[in-house]
Amino acid sequence: MIINDTTLRDGEQAPFVAFNTxxxxxxxxxxxxxxxxxxxxxxxxxxxxxxxxxxxxxALDLPLRIMSWNRATMRDLEASLACGLKAVDLSIPVxxxxxxxxxxxDKNRLLRNLEEVLHVSAQEGIFACIGGEDSSRADLGFIKExxxxxxxxxxxxxxxxxxxxxxxPHQIFEHISYLTSxxxxxxxxxxxxxxxxxTANAISGLEAGAKSVNTTVIGLGERAGNASFEQVLxxxxxxxGEQRTIDSDALRHLVLLVEKASKQTISSxxxxxxxxxxxxxxxxxxxxxxxxxxxxxxxxxxSVGMKRSYPIGKHxxxxxxxxxxxxMGYEPENDIIHKMLPQVRQIVTERKKVLNKKExxxxxxxxxxx
Ligand SMILES: CC(=O)SCCNC(=O)CCNC(=O)[C@H](O)C(C)(C)COP(=O)(O)OP(=O)(O)OC[C@H]1O[C@@H](n2cnc3c(N)ncnc32)[C@H](O)[C@@H]1OP(=O)(O)O
Ligand SMILES: O=C(O)CCC(=O)C(=O)O
Numbered sequence: 001m002i003i004n005d006t007t008l009r010d011g012e013q014a015p016f017v018a019f020n021t022x023x024x025x026x027x028x029x030x031x032x033x034x035x036x037x038x039x040x041x042x043x044x045x046x047x048x049x050x051x052x053x054x055x056x057x058x059a060l061d062l063p064l065r066i067m068s069w070n071r072a073t074m075r076d077l078e079a080s081l082a083c084g085l086k087a088v089d090l091s092i093p094v095x096x097x098x099x100x101x102x103x104x105x106d107k108n109r110l111l112r113n114l115e116e117v118l119h120v121s122a123q124e125g126i127f128a129c130i131g132g133e134d135s136s137r138a139d140l141g142f143i144k145e146x147x148x149x150x151x152x153x154x155x156x157x158x159x160x161x162x163x164x165x166x167x168x169p170h171q172i173f174e175h176i177s178y179l180t181s182x183x184x185x186x187x188x189x190x191x192x193x194x195x196x197x198x199t200a201n202a203i204s205g206l207e208a209g210a211k212s213v214n215t216t217v218i219g220l221g222e223r224a225g226n227a228s229f230e231q232v233l234x235x236x237x238x239x240x241g242e243q244r245t246i247d248s249d250a251l252r253h254l255v256l257l258v259e260k261a262s263k264q265t266i267s268s269x270x271x272x273x274x275x276x277x278x279x280x281x282x283x284x285x286x287x288x289x290x291x292x293x294x295x296x297x298x299x300x301x302x303s304v305g306m307k308r309s310y311p312i313g314k315h316x317x318x319x320x321x322x323x324x325x326x327x328m329g330y331e332p333e334n335d336i337i338h339k340m341l342p343q344v345r346q347i348v349t350e351r352k353k354v355l356n357k358k359e360x361x362x363x364x365x366x367x368x369x370x
Pocket of ligand 2: 089090092
């Protein structure tokens with residue numbers, strides 16, 4: 001499967017996000033090191049500055065396909081060609097709603113535009129992906145027509161876009177199974193997160209036969225964002241068993257870089273990257289983890305450049321207190337530990353903050369003394 005990351009295009013379309021040139025270069029390099037297979041890096045039609053940034057990314061000479069996003073118009077395509085790009089996404093709306101809004105319902109004009117740009121991209125020998133904007137609200141018969149046209153004109157891929165993020169994984173599976181069964185073009189998934197299903201829908205599309213998937217780091221993107229790079233990458237490695245070597249330090253570096261450059265704050269429970277996802281507080285979980293490292297973890301913290309911890313909180317049990325006190329060189333009796341537990345719960349509940357090790361030690365010594 002191909003991860004085509006669009007942090008530098010759809011990711012940057014997130015409200016209030018704007019990367020400067022240095023950030024774009026750093027993100028492109030970090031995406032390569034973290035395991036992206038292809039990058040969509042911008043929109044040449046935006047003008048000279050965007051084009052200069054794209055040229056700087058191309059000058060990095062990263063060993064992966066670099067694409068741009070374009071409306072399926074000669075003007076947009078020419079701007080991409082002038083940047084020296086060898087791969088383009090050529091987007092057309094495919095739903096009636098968007099065809100009405102943008103083309104006054106004129107499907108013929110839309111298809112003529114597509115024909116023209118595909119003809120030129122074939123002449124230029126570049127990789128062409130047809131971006132099917134709003135595919136999930138489109139008639140599948142029309143998508144078939146677009147794909148057949150693309151196939152006949154040498155396009156390489158069709159991007160199925162759940163532009164407003166309204167699909168469920170089961171529906172995606174049906175749509176993509178049908179479109180791949182046509183054997184016209186490889187399918188790329190582009191899924192949005194309006195109902196929190198972007199990654200699930202992207203994965204469902206891959207299971208139904210899609211060959212590639214658009215992602216963005218920390219799920220950045222329009223409105224609620226896109227399928228997240230780190231979630232898709234880890235799913236491919238751990239759930240699909242793909243032979244992917246994930247450089248955990250490179251992944252962590254990328255996430256922190258994009259968090260800073262986009263001025264976003266990642267939630268502490270965000271899959272793969274949230275700072276608390278390897279903090280086990282519940283007593284039964286800590287007890288299990290001490291006996292078996294995989295008891296309550298789907299993958300190790302080391303595999304994503306993070307660390308495990310056992311906070312001393314309201315739900316801690318004796319194994320947690322013993323773990324920390326033993327690490328400090330104490331060997332407490334059971335009755336003392338059981339005397340301490342209700343006190344820990346009370347302190348944490350009252351002040352809504354876990355105990356640090358110093359406080360645990362003080363509580364232990366006080367409990368021992370009385
Ligand atoms: C679903 C997506 O994410 S698609 C990607 C969207 N990304 C962006 O819009 C970010 C970058 N955009 C921009 O910088 C600007 O919008 C530009 C440079 C692309 C265009 O700017 P402007 O020329 O000022 O046009 P504006 O943004 O107001 O409107 C877009 C125009 O493109 C047309 N358009 C939209 N999609 C397509 C398409 N696939 N094919 C042809 N025309 C299209 C619209 O109908 C509209 O045309 P109109 O001006 O005749 O009404
Ligand atoms: O048309 C494309 O290639 C992608 C457009 C897009 O970003 C979307 O539909 O959400």
